[in-house]
Amino acid sequence: MFELLGIPPQALFGQLLLGLINGAFYALLSLGLAVIFGLLNVINFIHGAQYMMGAFVAWMLLNWAGIGFWPALLIAPVVVAITGIVIERLLLRRLYHLDHLYGLLLTFGIAIIIEGLFRYRFGSSGQPYDNPLPGGHNLGFMYLPNYRGLVVVASLLICFGTWFVIERTRLGSYLRAATENPTLVRAFGINVPRMITLTYGFGVGLAALAGVMAAPIYQVSPLMGSNLIIVVFAVVVIGGMGSIMGSIVAGFGLGVIEGLTKVFYPEASNTVIFVIMAIVLLIKPAGLFGTPR
Amino acid sequence: MPEAASVDYLEVSGLNAWYGESHVLHGADFSVRRGEVVTLLGRNGAGKTTTLKSIMGIVARRTGTARFEGRELLGLPSDQVARLGIAFCPEERGIFASLDVEENLLLPPKVRDGGMTVDEIYQLFPNLEERRRSQGTKLSGGEQQMLAIGRILRTGATLLLLDEPTEGLAPVIVQKIGQVIRELKARGLTILLVEQNFRFAATVADRHYVMEDGRVIDQFRNDEVETNIDKLHEYLGV
Numbered sequence: 286m287f288e289l290l291g292i293p294p295q296a297l298f299g300q301l302l303l304g305l306i307n308g309a310f311y312a313l314l315s316l317g318l319a320v321i322f323g324l325l326n327v328i329n330f331i332h333g334a335q336y337m338m339g340a341f342v343a344w345m346l347l348n349w350a351g352i353g354f355w356p357a358l359l360i361a362p363v364v365v366a367i368t369g370i371v372i373e374r375l376l377l378r379r380l381y382h383l384d385h386l387y388g389l390l391l392t393f394g395i396a397i398i399i400e401g402l403f404r405y406r407f408g409s410s411g412q413p414y415d416n417p418l419p420g421g422h423n424l425g426f427m428y429l430p431n432y433r434g435l436v437v438v439a440s441l442l443i444c445f446g447t448w449f450v451i452e453r454t455r456l457g458s459y460l461r462a463a464t465e466n467p468t469l470v471r472a473f474g475i476n477v478p479r480m481i482t483l484t485y486g487f488g489v490g491l492a493a494l495a496g497v498m499a500a501p502i503y504q505v506s507p508l509m510g511s512n513l514i515i516v517v518f519a520v521v522v523i524g525g526m527g528s529i530m531g532s533i534v535a536g537f538g539l540g541v542i543e544g545l546t547k548v549f550y551p552e553a554s555n556t557v558i559f560v561i562m563a564i565v566l567l568i569k570p571a572g573l574f575g576t577p578r
Numbered sequence: 579m580p581e582a583a584s585v586d587y588l589e590v591s592g593l594n595a596w597y598g599e600s601h602v603l604h605g606a607d608f609s610v611r612r613g614e615v616v617t618l619l620g621r622n623g624a625g626k627t628t629t630l631k632s633i634m635g636i637v638a639r640r641t642g643t644a645r646f647e648g649r650e651l652l653g654l655p656s657d658q659v660a661r662l663g664i665a666f667c668p669e670e671r672g673i674f675a676s677l678d679v680e681e682n683l684l685l686p687p688k689v690r691d692g693g694m695t696v697d698e699i700y701q702l703f704p705n706l707e708e709r710r711r712s713q714g715t716k717l718s719g720g721e722q723q724m725l726a727i728g729r730i731l732r733t734g735a736t737l738l739l740l741d742e743p744t745e746g747l748a749p750v751i752v753q754k755i756g757q758v759i760r761e762l763k764a765r766g767l768t769i770l771l772v773e774q775n776f777r778f779a780a781t782v783a784d785r786h787y788v789m790e791d792g793r794v795i796d797q798f799r800n801d802e803v804e805t806n807i808d809k810l811h812e813y814l815g816v
C-alpha cells in the first residue's frame with residue numbers, strides 16, 4: 286500500500302468520499318437557491334427547512350404509511366414543492382418589486398416557524414432512517430458503500446440535467462430571458478407569473494429531494510437544514526449568486542476541499558469554506574461564476 | 579359608407595396613463611385600420627412609448643379604452659394582450675444577452691397561425707442567419723434591431739407596435755427597415771409605428787398622428803405631409 290504525505294490511502298479516500306457526499310448536498314441545495322434567486326430575485330432562506338421537510342416527509346411516509354424510500358423519492362419532493370407553491374402564491378409574490386432584503390427576512394421568518402413546528406412535534410433529537418441500499422464494494426484503495434455512491438452519482442445527474450435544461454432547451458431560454466427582462470417576456474405572451482411559481486416549486490422540490498436522499502445518511506432532525514444551510518449560503522456566495530454552473534462546481538469542489546482539509550489539517554475543516562468565501566469576496570465579489578448585477 | 583377594410587382595428591380613446599404618481603398620458607385618441615401603417619410622431623417625452631406600453635398592458639395604471647378587433651385591452655395582463663395577436667418591439671430593442679441569436683428569434687411563442695417561418699425571416703435578414711450562434715447582444719445595433727423585428731414576425735401577430743425602429747441607425751439600415759415595413763404591409767400586417775423622424779415615416783406610413791404632452795394634437799394623411807411641412811417642423815422641433 287502506498288502512502289501520500291504520510292496519510293494512509295484509506296483515510297484519504299474515505300474523507301474524499303465524505304467530501305463528495307457533502308458536496309453533492311451542497312450542490313443540490315445551492316442549485317435550487319440559484320434557480321430561485323435568478324428568476325424570483327429572492328434569497329430563499331426557507332431552503333434549509335424545505336430540505337428538512339423533504340427528509341421528514343420521507344420519514345413520515347415510512348413510519349406512518351409504510352411507504353418506502355424509492356416512492357418517497359418522488360412523493361416527498363412533490364409534497365414539499367406544493368407547500369412552496371402556496372408560500373409563493375400567498376406571500377413571496379408580494380415582495381418581488383422590493384429589495385432582496387425583504388424576501389430574505391420573510392423567508393428567514395418562515396424558516397424559523399417551520400423549524401419550530403417540527404421541533405415542537407418531533408423534538409430536537411434525530412430519527413434514524415434505514416439505508417435503502419445496504420452493502421458496498423471494495424475498490425481496493427477504499428470501501429465504497431453502495432448508497433453513498435448512488436447519492437453522488439444521482440446528484441451529479443440531477444445537477445447537470447438541470448444545467449442542460451436551463452442552458453440548452455427552449456424552456457430554459459424562457460427562464461433565462463425572464464431572468465433578464467420578465468416584463469418583455471410576458472409581453473410576448475408567456476405567462477411569467479406561472480413560470481415563477483413553477484420555478485419556485487422546482488427549486489423547493491430539489492431541496493426536498495436532497496432531504497430525502499440525506500435521510501439515510503444523516504439523521505432526520507428538525508435542525509438538519511439550519512446546520513447545513515449556513516455552509517450552503519457560503520457555497521452560493523463563492524459560486525456566484527444565481528449562477529447554475531457556479532453552484533454545481535462550487536458545491537462539489539468545496540465539499541471535496543472540506544474533506545481534504547479534514548485529512549491534512551483537521552483543525553480548519555469547519556472554517557475552510559468560510560475562509561475561501563472571504564477570499565473570493567475580496568478578489569471577485571460577484572463570486573467565481575457570477576456576473577455583477 | 580365604411581367598408582369592412584376601413585373599420586377600426588385598433589381604437590384608442592381617452593387613454594390616460596400614470597407612472598406611480600406621475601400622470602403621463604392625458605386622454606390620447608387615435609385609431610388604426612386593418613392593413614394600415616400609422617405613425618405616432620412627437621418629440622422626446624411626448625408619451626409615444628407610454629402609449630404603446632399602455633396598449634400592451636405593460637403600464638399598470640391606465641384609464642380610457644383601447645380596443646383591438648372590438649375587444650377591450652385595458653385590464654388584460656400583457657401576456658393575454660400578446661395572445662390576442664399584438665406584438666411589441668421595444669425602443670431599447672430588448673435583445674437578451676443570455677440567449678443566442680436563434681434563441682432570441684424563437685423566444686416569442688406563436689399566438690396565431692400565419693406567421694413567417696424562421697427561413698423566411700432569415701431570407702429577410704440574412705445577417706441574422708450568419709450570426710445565429712452569436713450572443714444576442716454581440717450583434718451590431720442594426721442587427722439587433724433586425725432581430726427585434728424578426729422575432730415578432732414568427733408569432734403570427736397581426737398588429738405590430740414598433741417603437742422607433744430607426745433610432746440611431748445608419749442610413750442604409752434605415753432604408754432596409756423601411757423596405758421591410760413596406761413588405762410587412764404588403765403581407766397584410768397592421769403596424770403602429772412610433773417615430774421622431776418624419777422623413778422616414780413618410781416613406782412607409784398611410785397616416786400620421788402627432789403627440790404632445792400625452793395627447794394627440796394633430797393628424798395628417800401621408801399625402802398631406804408636404805403641405806403641412808412647416809407645422810410638422812414646429813411640432814417636432816426640427
Ligand SMILES: Nc1ncnc2c1ncn2[C@@H]1O[C@H](COP(=O)(O)OP(=O)(O)O)[C@@H](O)[C@H]1O
Pocket residue numbers: 597600602620621622623624625626627628629
Ligand atoms: N418608467 C417611467 N417612470 C416615470 N416616468 C416615466 C417613465 N417612462 C417615461 N416617463 C415619463 O413619461 C413621459 C413620456 O415618456 P415616453 O412615453 O417615454 O415618451 P416618448 O416615447 O414620446 O419619448 C416623459 O415625461 C417621461 O419622462
Ligand SMILES: [Mg+2]
Pocket residue numbers: 626627628669741
Ligand atoms: Mg419613446
